[in-house]
Amino acid sequence: MSSIRVRFAPSPTGYLHVGGARTALFNWLYARHTKGTFVLRIEDTDRARNTPEAVRVLFEGLQWLGLDWDEGPLPDGSVRGDRGPYFQSERSAIYDRALRLLLDRNQAYESDGAIRFRMPRKKIVVEDLICGEVGFDCTLEQDFVIQRKDGSPVFHLVNVVDDLDMGISHVIRGEDHLSNTPKHLALAAALGGTAPRYAHIPLILNRSGSKMSKRDLGASLSEYLDGGYLPQAVRNYLCLLGWSLRENRELFSIEEAVERFELGQIHRSNARFDADKLLWMNGSYLRSLSPQEILPHAERWLESAGYPTGKWAPGYLQEVVLLVKEKVKTGKELVEWARPFLEEEVRFQPSAVKRFLNPDGIRALRELLADLSAAPDFAPSALEARFHSLAQVHGTSVRTYVHPARVATTGREVGPSLYPTLTILGKDRVLQRLRRAIETVAS
Template sequence: MKVRVRFAPSPTGYLHIGGARTALFNWLFARHHGGKFILRIEDTDAARNTEEAVRVILDGLHWLGLDWDEGPLTPEATGPCRGDYGPYFQSQRRELYMDRVQDLLRAGHAYEKDGAIKFKMSREPVIIEDLVVGEIKRQLTDREELDPDFVIVRSDGQPVFHLVNVVDDIDMQITHVIRGEDHISNTSKHLALFRAFGVTPPKYAHIPLILNQDGSKMSKRDKGASLTTYQAEGFAPEAVVNYLCLLGWSPKDNREIMSREELIERFDLPQVLRHNARFDYQKLVWMNGEYITRMAPDRYYELAVHALAHAGIDTNRYPLPYVKAALDTCKEKIDLFAELPAFAGFYFTEALSYEPEAAQKEFTPENRPRLARLREAFAQLDTFDAATLEATLKKLAAELGVKAGVLVHPTRLACTGRTAGPSLYHLLEVLGKERVLQRLDRALERMG
């Protein structure tokens, strides 16, 4: 049996982190088994769906690197699809759904009531053989006991989720449905529809929910609930993919940092955990920092330059070797690429502004002659590398009878405008002799 799975989001606002993880689990399962991953946009509710929301979904999947394998051929297809496939849109498949409704009506499985069409639901308990949860016996609730039948076409003629979901799974030959545990109540209805159509249902795997750290359900207002948060705050998509895998899945050897190739090789449903996962934003930040530290240079430069450009910093005005050398001093110092504009922005501007409190503390009359002496010592150097700069500063500090920090702090402020940042001696080497002397001159002028 060739594995065929799908991700079927509703474009109603944003891509929830739970939805992103569902897409990821489906994608990994398909890639692990050499199967197909299908993207299907459930947009039958025209009043709630927007084109912008569709774009958010496609952009999010593209950012995560989740490509889909088939769909309608279209010259306008966008996103990480294979070939020129766009996603399936349910709004374009209405005739197929209505044909199936007629089949149900003719077979006596559905009936019209108050302008709508309802499906005749079995009064017996439904058994769900779930690949993650195990066997589930779904009894009718007290409310369903009174009327277990459910609407499949609204009075306005629009087919509803339960119907289109099942029809699409039949037409697209879906073999496995991997979705959140909150869909279990829907699955009994869907199994009944499959039986009514005379079709063997796919295998179901309901994955655990993602909760906040305190155990509460994650709402769209909670930090980290929207995938766009990670795109905006400078996370590496590969780190987010890695972390999302660990929310409800375990490789069984306590490993946490894994490449995409390793995840594909190791991911399967038997390792999906039964209990709900708790989202830890700080752990994700830590993992992102680990990814940055281990990242291949070209990938690091790509994401770093993008983050700087997003903040309005144009690195194209500087020689490429200079840009790379500047970014190299930051690689093991940041956890998020969004930190780079503040951390490294001084490399890419000639109009420094100083932190006010730091300037008041460091740019003092007492420090001026010391900084002037250091400026002259730097000016006399023929070799302007980190080791020489460090030795020069420490030698002068000894001559002045002060600790090195007395010179380090005003020098850092003069050359970066900040009190924290990359290693001082390495950043001075990258800035170069001419630029360092100019910045020291400007600081000395400010100090009077």
């Protein structure tokens, strides 16, 4: 059995940042690659900032990404494994013992009501698995607080105590924590424990080249949940923020990532977040899904948008989803493109009406209405033949009928292929919409 034990230790103060999601993913990948253990630990000692809602959002994000943990709290707050609990707010007795030990050894002292750790005045070398050997001159380092005046323990103490107590073998975290590592090594030594190996992953930068913050667009994982992104696409993209297969291929399965993930292959340079690339990747994943795979996602997106999917036969919804998915990149776009199939009233885009439902367009619709009323076959190929035949009879281009027909039946200038659209809507609804468009504009 592998002795690798890694952890994801977020502080639930609002939402799951994409940087935190990537940290969780890299820890999960390393645990799964080495057949080790992935521990979830909630660092909730800051009672003023931590909320139950933030914890719920955190669980929801990890579950959506498919990052299951081996030890730690379950989403309902109960404990998985036999080493819980994994909420730091419930581990105060463990931190109190560590504080007493440091005070008894004169490696910590009280100062103005707080407790400070005596930082050793020497050079400390961090043997980082990604950054390499990094030296820190701590000869002028100040002693630092490990317990506040109000009695609450500080991040540095609880982080180290928990890593030792839980037998964490590797700490994989953002490079912004590298400067904290000398303190954590010193604390581990003072407590008589063996510190984990450290691996600091590169920062994620925004478009302007600075560290991606909570204020940046696209920084919250919830944006992708709500925007109709696929978890496998987001997961794939997060992998690329610091790691790759080292071949000319960016789309790969999570199984491939697990098989080939190595800490030594994580890039040293910072990663720039590219929202356009993620959008492209999501579209690629969406188009590749089979009918059985995409329908559950589509139903969830539609339900969230206020369309109770039980109103329509599964076969009808599947036809609609398979038609529009070829043209969209997100579930949010899929819902927009599906609206004409799910609503009886057509929502006309003013620009589309102005451009295509002018007098020439209305004349074309009248000719089309007369022709389609007599159509015995409403299959896409039969409809295409009738459009071309009608254009030939009137000595005009087939576009003369295609664009007004699209606007009359969907309200839009652009959309999925017209002939399958008309087939799915059905003859009765198509004729009704053609009449309504003619009457609406004529009046």
